[in-house]
Structures are given as C-alpha cells and as structure tokens.
Amino acid sequence: MADQPLHADHALMAKIADGDHRAFALLYNRYWPLLYLHAYRMLRDEKAAEDAVQETFTWFWKNAPLITFKGSVSSYLYGAIRHHVLNQIRHEKVKGAYFDEIAAYITAGHYQVDEVVRYNELVEAIESEIDRMPPRMREIFNLSRKHLHSHKEIAELLGISESTVREQIKRALRQLRVVVNDKSYLLLIAMQLLR
Incomplete structure (x- = not known):
C-alpha cells in the first residue's frame, strides 16, 4: 500500500517525460503546497518561496525527459527545491540578513528527515x-x-x-x-x- 504513491509518481513522471501536461498538473498540485512550505521554512519570505517553487517546477518540466530516478519523485523534488534555494542565497537573490539565519538552520540539523x-x-x-x-x-x-x-x-x-x-x-x-x-x-x- 505504501508503494502506491511511489508507483503513481513514477507513472506520472513517465507521462511528464513524454510531454503530458495533465500529468504534470497532477504532480504540480500534489507537491506544490509541501514544497512551498519547505522553501518558506528556509527563506522566511512568501514571495521568494513561491518563486523558488515555480522556478523549480519550470526547470523540472523542461528537463523531465532527462531526469531518471532511483528513489522517490518527492525526494527528488525536495532536493531540487533545496538546491534552488541555496543557489538563490549564493547569488544574493535573497536578502543578506537571512543568510546567517539559514546557515544556522542548516547547522542546527533541521533537515533530520532529509539527511x-x-x-x-x-x-x-x-x-x-x-x-x-x-x-x-x-x-x-x-x-x-x-x-x-x-x-x-x-x-x-x-x-x-x-x-x-x-x-x-x-x-x-x-x-x-x-x-x-x-x-x-x-x-x-x-x-x-x-x-
């Protein structure tokens, strides 16, 4: 039973790789709220979190045919959001005041589930x-x-x-x-x- 979401995500991913907009919309709607919360916890900025999720999904759609999974789609998306946010920080797209807070957040080990x-x-x-x-x-x-x-x-x-x-x-x-x-x-x- 626990394998059904994983299997369903991989089936959606195969359709997305073939350019299926409906499959992409289903995946987007399934993960957008969770990824937004994840980005918001890191950025503490609603607009920046929304942009991070939107840009990550845009990248995901464009690169879907090239992406392969050994694990779950959700883990991949969480990693993609985290990577995107950290890149934003590196490129100073996020206010400098948040950098120390985010560094402390990461150092404090709040990624226990994702480690x-x-x-x-x-x-x-x-x-x-x-x-x-x-x-x-x-x-x-x-x-x-x-x-x-x-x-x-x-x-x-x-x-x-x-x-x-x-x-x-x-x-x-x-x-x-x-x-x-x-x-x-x-x-x-x-x-x-x-x-």
Whole structure:
C-alpha cells in the first residue's frame, strides 16, 4: 500500500517525460503546497518561496525527459527545491540578513528527515560523475577514495609516479567540484566519500 504513491509518481513522471501536461498538473498540485512550505521554512519570505517553487517546477518540466530516478519523485523534488534555494542565497537573490539565519538552520540539523535522502542523492551524483571520468583518472580516484590507498601505493600499483597520482586526483576533484558545487559536499568527498 505504501508503494502506491511511489508507483503513481513514477507513472506520472513517465507521462511528464513524454510531454503530458495533465500529468504534470497532477504532480504540480500534489507537491506544490509541501514544497512551498519547505522553501518558506528556509527563506522566511512568501514571495521568494513561491518563486523558488515555480522556478523549480519550470526547470523540472523542461528537463523531465532527462531526469531518471532511483528513489522517490518527492525526494527528488525536495532536493531540487533545496538546491534552488541555496543557489538563490549564493547569488544574493535573497536578502543578506537571512543568510546567517539559514546557515544556522542548516547547522542546527533541521533537515533530520532529509539527511539520508540528501546524502544518497549526493553519492548518486558523485558516482555518476566518477563514471564519466577518463578510465585512468577514475581508476586512480577509486583506488584513493574507495580503497584508501596512499599516493605512493597507487603509484607502485600502477607503475606511475606519485606526482601523476596527485595530479590525477586533483583533476578528479576539480571535475567533481563542478558537479557538486558546494563546499560542504566537497568536504564530504574529501573526507568520507564512498566509504
């Protein structure tokens, strides 16, 4: 029974990807109030929250054919709203006075329900980007971050210099930085990614 909403959302998503406006309207009406409340809790501004939800749904509609889900549609939408709001903050679209309040909100751990979802979405995005790396870079990065080998061990294992290992890891992290684009996430990559 609990799987029905998940299944229904995925069925709607398939129709939306095919350009079905009615399916999009159903999804929009189902999640707009919840996403608005989520955005409002972060922004404390009704107009900014409405704009964030509207812009997120607009982006979602335009990109629906390219979006794939491993989890739930609702988790994806919550993550998209959060990402959009954080981008607004970065680009100073929200009054500066709210930044400290939002940072405190995030630090205080008010995302208890979403922490696992956020982490899993992050790991998926990182894994996807790692898969796009050139084979040698991917191999070196995985030996370093997944298998916890030192630069020296990787160099010996692959018959290359330590400086080559260091350079490949730096390039890999730069490539991930473009995708992740968030310093706290980059810290996660550097410290505990894919344990």
